[in-house]
Amino acid sequence: MKTITVYDIAKEANVSVATVSRVLNDTAPVKHSTREKVNAVIKKYQFQPNALARSLISKATGMIGMILPDITNPFFPEVFKGAENEARANGYTIFLCNSGGDYRRESDYLSVLKEKRVDGILFLGGRINLSRCSPEMVNEVVELSQQIPMILINGSLPKSGLHRVMADEAAGAEMAVQHLIELGHQEIAFIGGVDYMTPTIHKVKAFKKKMLENRLRIREEWILHQDFSVKSGKELMTRLLQGHERPSAVFCVNDFNAVGAVKAAIEHGLTIPGEMSIVGYDDTPLSTTLIPELTTVTQQTYELGRQSVQLLHQMIHGEKIKKITALQPQLVVRQSTAPYRKR
Amino acid sequence: MKTITVYDIAKEANVSVATVSRVLNDTAPVKHSTREKVNAVIKKYQFQPNALARSLISKATGMIGMILPDITNPFFPEVFKGAENEARANGYTIFLCNSGGDYRRESDYLSVLKEKRVDGILFLGGRINLSRCSPEMVNEVVELSQQIPMILINGSLPKSGLHRVMADEAAGAEMAVQHLIELGHQEIAFIGGVDYMTPTIHKVKAFKKKMLENRLRIREEWILHQDFSVKSGKELMTRLLQGHERPSAVFCVNDFNAVGAVKAAIEHGLTIPGEMSIVGYDDTPLSTTLIPELTTVTQQTYELGRQSVQLLHQMIHGEKIKKITALQPQLVVRQSTAPYRKR
DNA sequence: TAGTCCAATGAAAACGATTACCGTATACGA
DNA sequence: TCGTATACGGTAATCGTTTTCATTGGACTA
Numbered sequence: 001m002k003t004i005t006v007y008d009i010a011k012e013a014n015v016s017v018a019t020v021s022r023v024l025n026d027t028a029p030v031k032h033s034t035r036e037k038v039n040a041v042i043k044k045y046q047f048q049p050n051a052l053a054r055s056l057i058s059k060a061t062g063m064i065g066m067i068l069p070d071i072t073n074p075f076f077p078e079v080f081k082g083a084e085n086e087a088r089a090n091g092y093t094i095f096l097c098n099s100g101g102d103y104r105r106e107s108d109y110l111s112v113l114k115e116k117r118v119d120g121i122l123f124l125g126g127r128i129n130l131s132r133c134s135p136e137m138v139n140e141v142v143e144l145s146q147q148i149p150m151i152l153i154n155g156s157l158p159k160s161g162l163h164r165v166m167a168d169e170a171a172g173a174e175m176a177v178q179h180l181i182e183l184g185h186q187e188i189a190f191i192g193g194v195d196y197m198t199p200t201i202h203k204v205k206a207f208k209k210k211m212l213e214n215r216l217r218i219r220e221e222w223i224l225h226q227d228f229s230v231k232s233g234k235e236l237m238t239r240l241l242q243g244h245e246r247p248s249a250v251f252c253v254n255d256f257n258a259v260g261a262v263k264a265a266i267e268h269g270l271t272i273p274g275e276m277s278i279v280g281y282d283d284t285p286l287s288t289t290l291i292p293e294l295t296t297v298t299q300q301t302y303e304l305g306r307q308s309v310q311l312l313h314q315m316i317h318g319e320k321i322k323k324i325t326a327l328q329p330q331l332v333v334r335q336s337t338a339p340y341r342k343r
Numbered sequence: 344m345k346t347i348t349v350y351d352i353a354k355e356a357n358v359s360v361a362t363v364s365r366v367l368n369d370t371a372p373v374k375h376s377t378r379e380k381v382n383a384v385i386k387k388y389q390f391q392p393n394a395l396a397r398s399l400i401s402k403a404t405g406m407i408g409m410i411l412p413d414i415t416n417p418f419f420p421e422v423f424k425g426a427e428n429e430a431r432a433n434g435y436t437i438f439l440c441n442s443g444g445d446y447r448r449e450s451d452y453l454s455v456l457k458e459k460r461v462d463g464i465l466f467l468g469g470r471i472n473l474s475r476c477s478p479e480m481v482n483e484v485v486e487l488s489q490q491i492p493m494i495l496i497n498g499s500l501p502k503s504g505l506h507r508v509m510a511d512e513a514a515g516a517e518m519a520v521q522h523l524i525e526l527g528h529q530e531i532a533f534i535g536g537v538d539y540m541t542p543t544i545h546k547v548k549a550f551k552k553k554m555l556e557n558r559l560r561i562r563e564e565w566i567l568h569q570d571f572s573v574k575s576g577k578e579l580m581t582r583l584l585q586g587h588e589r590p591s592a593v594f595c596v597n598d599f600n601a602v603g604a605v606k607a608a609i610e611h612g613l614t615i616p617g618e619m620s621i622v623g624y625d626d627t628p629l630s631t632t633l634i635p636e637l638t639t640v641t642q643q644t645y646e647l648g649r650q651s652v653q654l655l656h657q658m659i660h661g662e663k664i665k666k667i668t669a670l671q672p673q674l675v676v677r678q679s680t681a682p683y684r685k686r
Numbered sequence: 687t688a689g690t691c692c693a694a695t696g697a698a699a700a701c702g703a704t705t706a707c708c709g710t711a712t713a714c715g716a
Numbered sequence: 717t718c719g720t721a722t723a724c725g726g727t728a729a730t731c732g733t734t735t736t737c738a739t740t741g742g743a744c745t746a
């Protein structure tokens with residue numbers, strides 16, 4: 001089966017390829033009758049111009065790449081959705097690249113995206129969430145970003161000066177802790193996350209700051225880390241509950257950890273929020289499916305994706321954009337937190 | 344900044360472009376010393392061949408498109424992950440196309456994928472889950488599938504003869520109902536899903552079949568439909584509980600609905616599984632975050648994605664593959680079901 | 687020693703569009 | 717009737733690769 005080209009259309013419509021192209025792209029005036037004739041042939045053969053050939057010459061592919069650590073973490077599908085809608089509205093299609101947070105996989109994808117000549121790249125997770133990131137890993141990204149418009153979402157690279165769109169995690173974390181303090185809690189623990197990754201670091205810092213501001217005691221043994229999974233949240237909470245003293249409230253690095261914490265607490269016979277208040281982070285769909293529904297901090301996840309693509313689109317068109325765009329998080333109070341009650 | 348091409352490499356290495364291409368693709372013998380020389384230049388400029396130009400001539404893009412209804416439904420990220428891993432292992436990158444189940448959006452994407460000349464298409468949800476689908480909607484897909492290898496995942500199109508990979512939903516549903524019956528339940532309800540979509544239809548049919556086989560009464564007023572969301576599950580369960588009689592067990596069309604049902608039951612003061620057994624479907628991550636953990640049916644979601652890409656890959660290489668590949672679902676008993684107790 | 691074959695390479699023609707540049711028909715005013 | 721502006725149409729170059737075909741110089745066989 002032969003692939004049909006503009007030449008075939010041109011021949012059948014008795015015009016030149018230039019005219020076909022003009023009809024296709026509306027780039028120069030074409031007589032009405034001619035246009036009709038050409039369109040008829042195009043329709044007859046269901047002709048669609050080859051985007052590869054077109055891109056080769058126009059230098060634009062209408063493709064963007066999105067690298068993220070784990071699409072099964074419900075935070076990311078929401079970001080993707082925002083990105084995807086904005087992308088489609090502007091004529092882009094998205095390569096979704098699941099890196100597993102593995103920097104080799106990231107490099108692999110970076111290279112693939114480059115050779116596929118995507119118009120832009122959205123980078124989430126992995127190396128951009130590491131508190132220290134090797135110079136090679138930084139360089140690789142910086143160099144690519146000089147060739148292809150790129151935006152870092154919810155992350156950064158030391159001294160790279162790359163464009164970023166992010167939720168203000170410190171502010172969000174402060175809100176969460178403030179909320180607990182206002183409820184009268186004094187013995188508050190922090191759970192979760194990988195200790196050398198920035199989401200954890202920012203939140204721990206904000207946590208300590210708030211505690212200090214309110215002259216509350218910070219117990220280092222109540223700041224526990226592991227990773228970002230449900231399992232991890234459960235294990236850390238269990239460890240917390242095994243101590244001979246226990247906090248009356250826990251702030252978790254994300255919803256996954258919070259869900260695990262809730263499960264551990266319930267298995268331990270505690271009622272939530274009666275005997276233990278728990279706050280999550282991200283406002284993923286999990287937080288409303290949980291019983292009790294989770295008090296958490298929303299990051300405007302959808303907006304994060306949408307605005308990133310919007311900005312990327314501007315970059316692609318050579319417009320200057322702000323280096324940093326910060327979205328304000330917001331506390332969402334649900335059922336997993338309640339005023340402190342003496343036991 | 345000039346883009347560098349094989350010509351630049353060739354010139355600098357004192358060879359012809361043909362030789363550069365041979366080094367790049369290892370498609371013909373090249374003298375060792377020449378190869379070294381060329382590779383050195385390639386490395387020096389960090390040259391990466393333009394995939395567009397390459398694809399234009401090779402007719403292969405290394406891109407596949409995946410159309411699915413809703414990436415925020417936790418069932419799909421898992422499918423995607425399976426697909427993505429297998430894809431990457433075979434050198435493909437995936438365009439993720441979120442259709443929202445909207446057939447116009449599907450058509451739009453179908454057309455974009457065609458003009459981008461993807462090597463293959465994975466189609467999930469939307470029109471392929473409709474019990475009746477207009478001839479135009481069928482045709483559009485069938486015609487495209489004659490030009491581009493395509494696999495329908497968990498769905499079908501009437502008389503289209505397209506390749507399909509699917510979980511055997513009828514078998515899975517029978518297992519779920521069988522499980523409840525074996526626990527001694529006799530008054531069982533079915534909840535959820537859009538009534539004209541195949542996931543619902545298959546499950547209701549299996550439900551009725553099992554009930555009949557066991558001479559149990561089927562009450563039409565206990566077969567309720569709405570959509571696939573948590574909210575919907577909650578509303579339907581609430582409606583069920585307002586009747587003056589109520590079932591002792593409920594089989595839900597998916598985990599979302601089941602979560603909603605559990606929430607409604609608990610709000611209604613029932614204990615689960617003590618007073619009400621609930622079974623979900625899909626074994627999404629939700630099922631283990633819920634308290635109690637949900638008894639559900641696993642569809643081997645990851646495998647669904649992985650095997651689909653594997654088969655698609657074979658199709659792309661012109662191999663003949665089975666028209667239908669069915670994965671066996673499996674019952675996963677957790678905490679939301681228990682033996683019937685008289686009240 | 688002549689003939690054969692193969693490894694190693696280069697020149698040029700694709701692939702399927704866009705587009706710069708030039709050519710021509712028509713209409714219009716003088 | 718002629719000159720000229722207007723409105724298109726056509727040709728060919730271009731994008732950056734791969735690939736076919738031809739060429740060359742040995743090495744090997746008979």
